[in-house]
Amino acid sequence: MNTESHIDCKQCKNRYKSIFCDLKEEEVDVLSLGKACKTYKKGEEIFTQGTPPKGIFIINAGKVKISRLADSGNEQIVKMVNSGEILGYRALLSNEMYSSSAVALEVTSICFLPRHLFFRFIEQNATLAGALLKIAASDLKHTERKLVDLSQKTARERIAEALLYLKEIYGYEQDQTTINVILTRGDIANIAGTTRETSIRVLAGLKKDKIIDFSGKSIKVKDFPGLVSLANISD
Template structure:
């Protein structure tokens, strides 16, 4: 995984010696709000959903974690409990690394510390961009931008999350997302292929919206 790619084989074996492998079934909770942290969670196979509950009990989707990515890094540097929930999106395997042992290795292999800091910086930037998107841009602008981002220049998007999670991430209800997707389809900007596939039909038209 990227976090350890700069290490030698022997150094990687040293990392492996302090990891604890775990498996989780689809829907199983990995940690919840209020739980004590102190571990780094590294996903090997499957997927994990990071979310948070609002005061009125509505779920706010934060991000999805894929193979090779990690989570729980904030708890390594703070004694505060988790403020979000993590659950398996599918059958998943991962490794836990005890925080205190990892800190010792971070002081020994500075490249690991820099990689964790880099990931934290990227996540902070994404959070700030999302706040800006929600506060300054219309629903149509947000949706057009995320469709262009997800397509990455290709004609078809295969969603790796549910529409409900996508709507939550964009700061709108699932009903609003469905209406806007249908509107985009009527305008010839996209075509919907079931619940997971979206084909970009008019990229220039989406660009004009944003």
């Protein structure tokens, strides 16, 4: 961590797209006074796999990847996270060590809420507890889909779905074609559950087929319906 700051929750635009959006005014005051805000550099860990949780993290601004390191040393990206979302809630609720690590993909502002305040909000605010359940259900659905994909889909289909997933999380840049996140080919491979070499080959093939285009690490979606069809997503 390189800097600490204070962010007034009443002035925070991202609160309205977080689980804290429906807090009463006096609850917002407690949240604002009880949290700590820090800025993380690109590549810096927010929390580390195998360490105990002490609270939850809320992304005020920036992008984060949640990844797990296997015994083999291979990284598997389990989730990509954007501003307004919370991190680390599952380990806290289950009272277990973190099963994954959170890493900043760019300069990222994070708010930390200690354990006792988080549980107080859950106990006193049914709407917040319900919102947390929806997030947990969504995360479980995403995990189940990835397990099915790994066993039933080709690498090309998984790469296509990974690109759609990134577009869903981060959207487009102003040109409405460039996915608004910068990732290495290795990161894309780790999302899709394949190798870096396969990721490079598949992305080159998608570019040749005019489904995507790329310059450096930036990826443009040229044929969105074609990408959706290729991903072969069933709900």
